[in-house]
Amino acid sequence: MRSEPLLQLRELTQVVNGKRLVDGLSLSVRPGEFHGLLGPNGAGKTTALRCLYQKKMPTSGEILLNGRPMADYSRTEWARRTGALIQENAPLHGLNATDVVEIALLGMRLTPAQRRRRVHEALDLSGLTEATDQQASELSGGEQQRLHLACLLARDPEIYLLDEPTNHLDLHYQLRLLDAIRDRGRTVLATLHDLALASRYCDQVTLIDHGKQVDQGPPLDVLSTDNLRHTYRVQGSVSKQGLHLVAAV
């Protein structure tokens, strides 16, 4: 028997300056599912995710968590149950790596010992044990991405909302951190550009283009030669062996 969806988007629409950045997007994510939100640049993936972490209120449509609309949750309760990895440049002046992870634990009822343990484990998992006292602003792009992933791992929310989680990461950390998230068995909604990673990690994917839903289903079904040609404008194929690209079309 299939479980009820944990997260649902129903006809989600986001209009900015008259432009429909997300246009009637509907998807369901079941508990423990790794769901990929795929599409080319400007497809509306990040905009959809922004609605989920309360950056923007959708113009229309519904977002449900455990069958209850987002509006039924207080801002803090929603933030406690979801966690987002966000692509945002912030200078992080005056903060070391440990500070950043500790700050991200805001609103969590933890004892100081639990707090320390979570911070330590998350930094360790992200390969930043050596950098705990280092100024966050001095970390490289990849290290900062790992630091923000460490924040999420320390919070360990029910739902991970990941916007391009593998940005700036080398291959080792791409696999190590996505494995870590998957192994926790949490529910994940992630925007991904790397289709090989999408086919490796996602149970289900939703392909969107120009804000509209193109296809939905298991990654190998959705990432068909036709969809790659029409949505990504590339000639190629995705199989269990990985991504095989021929040329841009």
Next chain:
Amino acid sequence: MKSAPLTLVLPLIALGLAAAMLAGVFWGTAAISWPDRWSILLRADTAPRNLSLIVWEWRMPRVLLSGLAGAALALAGVLMQTALRNPLADPYLMGLSSGASAAAVAAIIWLPGGLVEQLGVPLIAFVGALLAFGMTLGFAHRPGRGMTPLIVILAGVAVSLMFQSVTAFLLYFGDPHATRNALGWLMGTAAGSRWGDVPLLATVVVILGIVAMLGRGVLDTLLLGDERAQALGISLPLVRLSIYSAVALLTALTVANLGIVGFVGLIVPHMARLLVGGRHGGLIPVAMLAGAVVLVLVDLACRLLLAPEELPLGVLLALLAAPPFIILLRRVNHAL
């Protein structure tokens, strides 16, 4: 540079403040012997009455008010730099000082002396500062889109320029004697402080200091970026508006009491950040104490350097506050 432990820095600065305040009370234009200083301070029967009056009625409120103003400006500076995530932000960014200046200068130059006496320049300056603050927020607010930090900064600059031109006009065409008075006020001075000025500023500084400390976790999240703070459940418009209002109150009250006191709100938060890092749990108390130390010492120097003449605070502040900051900057590699 690794941040120093708070448990070391905080007592040291508190000790420094106590020493600075004692110095502010002990030294001044009137020479007082050491035995008299202690007897006056401890209100002994042997204390000379005239010197007691100088210490308790002139120096004491002045030192307290300078310390409170320093703490207020430093707290306002920390809050502004955090809210706008801009290291160059200071408490006057929203046009508060320009509004206060224009109102005060207009009152000093234009209004009949009796009326100014009755209303008091501080109250007029306070109203001017709040008027400028209201205008900045009004210009920055865009219906449905809120207020982004950049728009607030630009609106503040526009309001500042507008009031600065009003002030310049008034000074240029004003009566020379009144203009000199107005210029003295513009450059800031703690002269003439009275006990009656202390309670209001003290209450506001203590209450807002406590509120800021209670909200230190929320302030910390702003350092991670707007979207991350929102994802952590922070209502940015509400938090920012609260911060702007707190800064307006702290700054307007300070300006009303001491005139325009620059640099403290900009530089002291950076000095504190270099000492204890950017987390607000340490930054707020250290910045407030350091702000108090700086202003008490600078006010003392203003009284002593050209005694019996007094220098305005603004003249010395830049001169005395900038070098330690530059030395500190040179010793770190992660500043700004």
